[in-house]
Amino acid sequence: MAEKMESIIQTIHLTKQYGMKLAVNDLNLAIRKGEVFGLLGPNGAGKTTTILMLLGLTEPSSGEAQIAGYDCTRNPLEVKSIVGYLPDNVGFYADMTGRQNLRFTGRLNGMDGVELEQRISELLDRVGMTEAADKKTSTYSKGMRQRLGIADVLMKDPQVIIMDEPTLGIDPEGMRELLNLIRELSVKDGRTVLISSHQLQQIQQVCDRVGIYVEGSLIACGTLAELEAQIQKxxxxxxxxxxxxxxxxxxxxxxxxxxxxxxxxxxxxxxxxxxxxxxxxxxxxxxxxxxxxxxxxxxxxxxxxxxxxxxxxxxxxxxxxxxxxxxxxxxxxxx
Amino acid sequence: MKAISQRQRKNMAGNPEHETGGRTIVHASTGRNALIRKELADHLKSKRFLILLILISCTSCASLYGAVSGISDAIAQDSNFIFLKLYTTGGSSIPSFMSFIALLGPVIGLALGFDAINSERANGTLNRLVAQPIYRDAIIIGKFMAGVIVIALVIFTMGIGIGAFGVLATGLIPETEEVLRILVFLCFTTVYVSFWLALSILFSVVCRHAATSALASISVWIFFSIFMSLVASIIANAVYPVNDQYQAFYNSLNNYTLNMNLNRISPYYLYSEAITTIMNPTVRSVNAVTMDQLVGAISGYLSLGQSLLLVWPHLTGLAALMLVAFGVSYVGFMRQEVRSN
CATH class of the missing domain: 3.30.70.100 (Alpha-Beta Plaits)
Incomplete structure (x- = not known):
């Protein structure tokens, strides 16, 4: 019961069916406040579908998902104002600068004026993008786009951050920075981070707990040590x-x-x-x-x-x- | 609205513990307004818009030149409502402003909308956008509204600009009714071009690639502007043949009516017919008139109200077409999966 109290993301018998294919099969997941949770699985395992359902962007076939007590399907606006989503292959408006892109996101979240500009500068500084901020995003490298993506997610000051394949196509140095940043988001800011990935090496460095996902079902969930013990037995x-x-x-x-x-x-x-x-x-x-x-x-x-x-x-x-x-x-x- | 959202932000900033209970969400219209603002800025700054503007300005200038050079002949025939003739008269081999807009107006709509949704999808900005605290329909409504605003801006600027240059070039002063007729004409045109915008947005929702949707919407435009009349006459001739005198005697009225009604499926024809009526007070009927209907009729001008009454079905038809096109794209977009693939 105590565990339930502190869990911020919760899915109850969450199921999604595309035609005959079960994309997500009876998922029961509880993610605690402030932890970094890794959702691991091969491509096509239903990770992105799960994330879209958490954001209220796809309707579950049955079951429900809750974030911070809000039903993700019925109250998508409430959910989306506290959840930051970094999609895989994050894109920006190519003919706008990084700063302009962030400004747009800020306005969508109801910010404006001096406060908005301050927040943009602060976040650009945090992800180390201040220098490139006034260049058009079409000139950015993949790593830079990813960092701008994190700044973009942080614009709304989210309690929960969901990242879909954040480590894809990033060079080792960029990866190290990214992982540090993710760790920092969780430890320093106390945000909950949900990472979906099929790249295990990177994920195990930052995750408190992982869930392993195969063909729509969560087949194991726990800390690394727990999973290991389970296997050795x-x-x-x-x-x-x-x-x-x-x-x-x-x-x-x-x-x-x-x-x-x-x-x-x-x-x-x-x-x-x-x-x-x-x-x-x-x-x-x-x-x-x-x-x-x-x-x-x-x-x-x-x-x-x-x-x-x-x-x-x-x-x-x-x-x-x-x-x-x-x-x-x-x-x-x-x- | 702004004040509320700022207060929310301040509350959050002062409260690092992220109180969920007390946190109210940003009002939905804030996001939509931000979107419209961004789309407008995008349109106005884009090269595409610049090219369109140059194209439209050039044709407007050409048609104005044609009208000014041909206006004396037109006045010789009929010396009332001279100012409207600036819009309806063409010079030697130069079409009038009205026919230019009927033909080229759709290009503005198509160019503004053909990549509205699919480019967002292709650039990966769509899923970032839908993850913001806005309803999903705010995106498509925002895009459509921004497009309509740009269209209205262009149409009214051009229309009023033509009038202003006309005043300078000819020294004619418009009467109140002429001004009203011109405003109705410009409103009609905005609805007409917005229909093409809605259609191209529909294609941008349906087609994955911007090139496909551009081609599809352009082909629809060409079909309706050029080939529809051919198709209509083929069908009308097949149903009511007029090959000899005998057939002509029985069928010509039916043939003509069917031909015209088929043509009216095309927004291009619908619009042309409507604005011809609006801009030309001598047009007394949009359908075939028989001799016995004309008996005792006194030649004169229709008032604006009567002209409007004559083309009211056209206006509602055009508006309905626009709304249907937008409605279908709206539903399509709302039902589509967000994921990019």
Whole structure:
């Protein structure tokens, strides 16, 4: 009950159906005030649909979504005045400067005059865009657009910020700044941040909790540690090994071992799945047979692995999924 | 309105805890007004508008020149309502201002609207816009209103400008009724061009690409302006053939009426017919008149009220067309998914 009190975003049996396809399937999500929540899933998992429903831009087929106590479908104006939304591929009016774009957003939110100008300067400064503020946005790079997008979102001083794929197409330096900024929005300003992404590495650095989303269903939700623990309990161990010399003889030798469930060769690496931690025996065994271990890595613990495991659990083929993700990458996501 | 929203802001600034309960939302009309303001600024500053303005000014000047050079002949025929002749008279091979506007007016509407929605979608600004605290219809209403304002501005500037130059060039002084007729003409024109704006906005909602919607709206314009009369006469001749004297005797009236009614489907024809009546007080009927109806009629001018009465169906028809086009685009836009793909 106490948890319910402080949750700011809440969905209750939220479902969205497009024709025969279930885009979002019975989603029950509670996001607490002030946390950074990562909504993870491949493209087409229903992340954007969920976000649009939270903003009242798409009507749910059944169930409801609430932000700060407002029903997202019935009171979209109330919701939209406290929720900032940074869409994927955020766009600006190309023939207006960054400052003019922000001014327009400010006016849409009922600001005007000196107060508006002050807020614009303040936010431009905050996202480090003061220098480029009076250039037309058509000259901006992707990273600059993203930063201006954050300033744009902050114009209305939102309690909740929803970002759709914010890390897409940003260089490493820009990424670091962006993640710092997101962290700051949550810690310093006390805003709630909901990030949807399929890029796990970046997200795990900033998220307090994550939800993993596959084909419209939330299959896991919790902190990283919780998800990891959940996996280790019912899971197996996975080992990455790189040996010298790298020959196929080792495959046959290892396949006969009792604890090893599966062994695969991926490029120069062997992927070994086992029931228990076999690292000590394995190094010993390899050493005895004249192999030198070049690389040994126990998988798990990072989000990538958790993600992969959950996909496997959800009955998805990891490989085909990855390649599909890559294929879709270039197009605008429908996720 | 402004005062209220500023007070809200101040409350929020002084209260970093983000009180949700006490926070009232920004009134919906604030957003719409901001949108209209931005759209207006966009239109007026755009190169497209500049080009249109140059085009329209040039044709207006040409037609004024034609009218001034041809006006003495026109006065020789009929010396009443001379000032209106500045708008309705063409010179040798130069069409009148009225026919120029009937043909080129739609271009203004089409150019202002053909990328209204789909360019927002393509640039990714639409989903940023709908996430602001405004109703979704504020976007399309704002765009349409801004377009109508620009159209009215252009039409009235041109119309009054023609009059002013006419006064300077010819020394004619307009009478009250002439001024009223001109104002009615300009209002008619604004509605007519707004219809084309609404149509192009409709295409911009339906088509994903600005190029497609531009082509579609231009083809509709060309069809109605040029080919509709051909189609109408083909159909009329097929239904009421007038190939020999015998057929002509029976069918010519029906043929003519059907032909005209079919033509009236085209907003171009509807508008042309209406403004000809308004700008020319000698026009006493828009339909075919039989000889026995003319018996005993005294040749004279219609008053403005009577002229208006004659074309009232045209005006309501045009306004209805405009509203239907806008209504369809409104509904289409409201039902469309926001996501960009």
């Amino acid at each position: 019912n899971g197996t161990y996975s080992l990455e090994v790189d040996v010298e010399p790298c020959d196929d003889r080792i495959l046959g030798m290892l396949a006969g071992q009792t604890d090893i469930l599966n062994i695969q060769k991926e490029g120069r690496r062997f992927m070994i799945t086992s029931k228990k931690d076999i690292r000590p025996q394995l190094t010993h065994f390899l050493g005895e047979n004249g192999y030198t271990v070049m690389h040994l890595h126990q998988r798990g613990g990072d989000l990538d692995e958790i993600y992969r495991r959950y996909f496997e659990k959800a009955g998805q083929n990891d490989e085909s999924n990855k390649s599909e993700t890559k294929k879709k990458y270039g197009r605008k996501s429908r996720a």
